Amino acid sequence: MLVLVASSIGWYALFCLLGGTLGGIYQLDWPMPFGPALFAVDPLSALFLFPLFLVSGCVALYSLSYWPAAERSDSARLTLFVGVFTAAMVLVLLVRNGVLFLMAWELMALAAYFLLTTEQHNREAQKAGTIYLLATHSGTMALFALFSLLHRVTGSFLLPAPHSLSTSVTLEAVILVTALIGFGGKAGLMPLHFWLPGAHANAPSHVSAMMSGLMLKMGVYGILRTVLLFVDLPGWFGWLLLVLGGWSALNGIALAAGQRDLKRLLACSSIENIGIIFIGIGMALVGLQTGAQVLFICGFFGAFLHIVNHGLFKSVLFLGSGVVLHSSGTREMDRMGGLAKRMPVTAALFLVASLAICGLPPLNGFVGELFLYLGALYDGIASPLPVLALVAPLLALVGGMAAITFVKAYGTIFLGTARSTVAEHRHAADGPMVGPMLLLAVCCLAIGLAPLLLVRMVAPVVRFYSGADVNLADLGGLQIPLMPLTALNLLLLALIVVLAVCYRLRLHGLPKAASATWGCAYQAPSPRIQYTGTSFSEMMVNLVGYVAAPQRLKPVLAGFFPARTATFSYRPVELLLDRVLTPLFSWIGLAFSYMRRLQHGQLHIYVLYVFATLFVLMIWAH
Amino acid sequence: MNSLADQLLVLVMLINLIMLGSSRLIFSIRAVAAQGVILGILPGLIHPFSLHLTGITASVILAKGIIIPYLISDAVHKAHIRREVEPFIGYVPTLFLGAVFTALAFVFAEKLPLAPEHKELLFVPASIATLLTGFLILTTRRKAISQVIGYLVLENGIFVFGLLLTEAMPFMVEAGALLDLLVGIFVMGIVINQISQEFSSLDTSRLRALKEE
Amino acid sequence: MLYALVLIPLVGALLAWVIPDNRTRPLVLPVIALAHLVLTLLLLWHAPPPSANGWIWLDPLGKLVLLCISVLFSICAFYAVGYLAYRQERSNRVLCMGLLVCLAAMGLVTVSQHLGLLWVALETTTVAMAPLIYFNKNARSIEATWKYLLICSVGIALALLGLLFLAYSTYVAQRDATLLLSSLMATARGLNQGWLHAAVIFLLVGYGSKMGLAPLHTWKPDAYGEAPGMVGAMLAGGLVNCAFLAILRVYQVCLASGSSELLFFQRALVGMGLLSMAFAAVFMAKQADFKRMLAYSSVEHVGILAIGLGLGKGALFGALFHLLNNGLTKGVLFLASGNIHRSYGAKTTDIVKGAMTRLPWSGGLFMAGFIAITGSPPFAPFISEYTIVSSAFAEGDYLVAGAFLLFLAIVFIGMALTVLPMVMGTPSDTTPPTGYRDSVLMVGPPLVTMLIILVLGVWPPAALLGLLKEGVALLGVQP
């Protein structure tokens, strides 16, 4: 509840800032030897604050009925950490002191850890939490290095002013790489994404919404903030971001397509969306470096819009998954089905968000991607070697796979009939939880229909980077089609409405009948005969087997009537985690256990250590 | 006087070697006691007479020559052991190592500049050699008692060096050091008693429960 | 007034010896502790001038260590009342006396300006601690005590030889041996280099083994693992800091003697510090015994202290601050781990699971302590560790800084893999319940400490920062 109040205060503040000059600075004399505690709002932080307040407010509302304090004993802890988490994220966006930034950052990471391990007795959640904590803390070590290096360059712990930092090529490279490791890991950029699916899948759903919709963005924010500091960036950095972004987008969605766990699927799709955001940032940086203004503008607009958009629709999806979880009692999609009949509102909202995440018009996902396409296409016609143009087919492929993923998710969960008795018998209704989801979904639609609203909000941020005003109407011969887009989207909606009315009128006068689904003459259909989500995506998963690499256990069937115990199982494998990191860790553990024999318990050898040290030091001193 | 001091120091070093080679516990304790007595006599030989000096001589002889050996042999009696030093390495190799260390001590002492009046004396090599002997005993012997003896020898080595400074050092510090040593040995004695009760043996190689697997 | 620092605890020890009743005896501890704390705060507020011969004086470094010890002891004292109420089956006379004697000796360490006196006091703490480690009186604790006693004694003996070398170096140079810090520092430039060099090495090894720098740390896991929680806290937060103070004194002498000696000492410190962190990292991975894990964590943090000191410059602030932070955080961890140990009757992670469910307070405190000690904000150790790292970067010691961060990460991973299943997770049904329940006396003290650590990490009082700055100034850097 408090979070709600806080977020409304935050909203108020944000509106004040947006109305004002967007340059609030607040300074506090911190007794630590790291300089004053400086807080400031600039367009970049405002961009992130907008979805942050919106989503956290909605999440707070949602949690009132999702995790009712009366029924769940751990709700006090949960609420506390939700508050800490939100506050820490706000702090991350506001502080301009490196050390304070680290503090806020780690506070956020830790709060997220406690949130996601709320379900104390869930072994899987604990394991995911551990992996998350290890990953995030290791990333923080990189950030230690990053801010120390910045301190070395500037001599102050305060973050330098935008576009003011210039240093040697090597140091610059090191700073950027540490930032990429630290922030990229938090953002879930491949190959540092391994913690993400488990973490998002096992957290309570509204927490997943915040983690995916907001916390990942903090990593993006970090990269953007770092990039902003430099006078000029090395050319390779933009390309690196572009390649990593493309790689994440493609593999993220491939991973998502192969999942059977709804929340894992959503988590993997977050990797994809982060990839898309990084494609945008990479494109913009390449544009900045080569002086191609269109690329720069399109890239940044695309990335920034997608940051906000992803925050919105991914939250709806995660919140929706929470409702689904409540009613079906399982996260496994292949056991669900037919929920749309019992919770029509949730189903509709989930559908809107699914369409948005696939980047389909007339929703907001399309707007961000459109900018990226425009950038790529412009590169295709304008640049002598249009490598960036390849972004367009890549995005198309990613979009196609996203469609597979979300048709699968939506279809298996909400459509058809219930596949298992578990899913059938649970109490299910839309409930008050759909309120916040509705608000977010309406935002998605509004942005999709009138992208100009959001573009206006994002424009100051792009200006912040370029230093000059942005005229979207004419960018070196390219016009950003915002108004035509609105018109066409409205046309599309109007067409749909007209058709629907016509159809309804038409149906009215015609005979209607209801019967079972045509089973191709099969006489005894059962719910289990339905196509499962796994089968739905199998064809694609096989094509991208190198990432998704599912493990299939096929039973050996013997005799005419094989035993009932022989079941087929399918488990998607996390390539990096299961095949690389886990073996690596156990190998290191083995190596360490050999080294641990140094502590063998024999006192006289310990004394020998003492004297050996003495001798070594003597010899060294000589 | 100085030649006498040197002879005594040679004696100290010989005792070192004897201890390395001896297999009997009680004998080792007596050897340490003898070493302690010599250490008590030594300051009187190199420094002019003073009250301070008498005090030191008396207390060192008392502590190192009488009380501590008594404490240890008491522990030995209580634990019902007479013999067997039980080294990890055989006596001959230990002796050989002891000889090598003594030689090394001389080399080491050569490297360090001494005050003019100490130039002729064997204090530094004797000190280092005794220190190293103590270390050898500590690392090669199996019995807890032997390790205490090793520690004592080590302390003696340090004390030999301290003799060079007896005059310069304040009495309080010396006394404190001695007292600490005394209490330390006393506590060690108690612990040894407990060990022998708990394990019915003083073999420290049995004290190996606390380790990393 | 300075003498009272030593006398009050000794009076307390006497009282503890006299009081016959096992139940009322522990009450002496908090009384003395409070008196000591008040005295300490008074002394911090207004330090008396040096004693006539210059032997006794409370300088900023001493103040810092004294503060840490006094606070830690107060906390342990209150905790001890609760703890000993659970351990009525055996006499606590020796324990109470030992703690108080130890406090007296540690107080003496902090006020000694004479290195010889400091050595004597330090040796006293070593001896006084031995019976405390042996409190449980079983095979394992006797083994631990024996190892502790022997290695620390050997180490402290080597330190004595180092002191003699140091004195001899003054003797060779000016025919007048002295171990008084002020005169040593005044004449340090003229000291004989060879002897000084040897002295520094012996002192480093000697005090290093007392402090627990790898590879001289071998006694630590055994002693920490077998001692009761509060004794572990005093070992890790008190004894270590006393030994570190001794090393600081050596550092001061090196600093005064000129660059070459200082450089060597600093390098040796950094080398041993990194080695300690590496050892800790290796040994903490898959550590099943959480008390031993804490011991290795102590090795790690001793390494951090050494590195901070070795790096000098800006890192000195971090090192001094870390001294305080590490002491207090270790206190919390040991006390909480003691509670968990009591409650489960075991200290291995195969039995201890889900402490947060079974003991919400102790489990939570252990978790918070873990987060703090691994250098996570908003707790104070983050500030000190980060200061050290950033100053390493600022000085261009990229290798040291990189290794430091790497080891921190490995340590975190290793520690997390032990702590998380132990604190979070589900308690197994097979663990038999014990009589232990979280009580105010056993949870309150560590909770207060945790709050102090939090405050220190977010908004430390200006007076403390001033003290730290004075300390740093003594070590050669003008902030």
Place this chain on the structure above:
Amino acid sequence: MIDIIIHCTVALLLPPLLLGVITKTKAAFAGRIGAPLLQSYYDIFKLFRKGSVFSTTTTWVFRAGPLVTLAATVTAALLVPLGRHNAPLSFDGDMVLFAYLFGLGRFFTTAAALDTGSSFEGMGAAREVTFSCLAEPTLFIALITLARMSGSLRLSTILTYPSPGLWLATGASMLLLVAALFIILLAENCRIPFDDPTTHLELTMIHEVMVLDHSGPAFGVILYSAALKLLVLGAVFVNVALPVSTGDSLEDWGLFVVAMLALAVGIGVVESVMARLRLLRIPQLLVGATILSAFGMLLVLR
């Protein structure tokens, strides 16, 4: 203005005829007389008068599927130039919207298929999304290549740019692009060799199996949308493959209609002489098309 009216008229009225032409061609190959050319119109009209059967498992998504698909296809039809005439609506980057509108339609078609809970329809939907996902990049590479030649990002400019002169200048590249586009055309419209709309075995179908449960007006809408899609994508192909212009607007319209009919005959011929590919081969062919178009792009860059 006249062009826009003609555009709308052609786009709305011509599509079913194309289906008729294809059927007629196939019948001719098979030596039959075949259904009348206007059979598709009859079918659609008849369906609009028929009653509907709805499966009890379905929800509103099932009903919305055909309608949204039609709306999206009609909108897309407004974006693509037919023949040498600019499209009614045109702006920079309209090709992205063009492609995504089809995506929207596909999302709803497949969702409607899943709504029935039939395993066959699920199967068809899975194939549909997978194949179109693979086809999409090809379309974009081809469009980028054409955009680079014409220097514009508007479909109207891009697709009216090709000329016989361009063919002469960059013949090889154009040939590759046309081949790629033809493959896309067949794949997107579910024609042989990708899909056989007339087969009788549900297991092997893609598009037809998805709409098994639709009936009455909804099925009519589906048939019509499919035909419209054929026209729209066919127009893209024809604009690139047969870039002939007479200079007169009305004659050009005539030319376009003739070209579309010719294309329909061509499709009919392909369907008659080829067998359907094995389902597992289809991705390979689609990837092959991507490579073709990429190669075409490389040739243009050179």
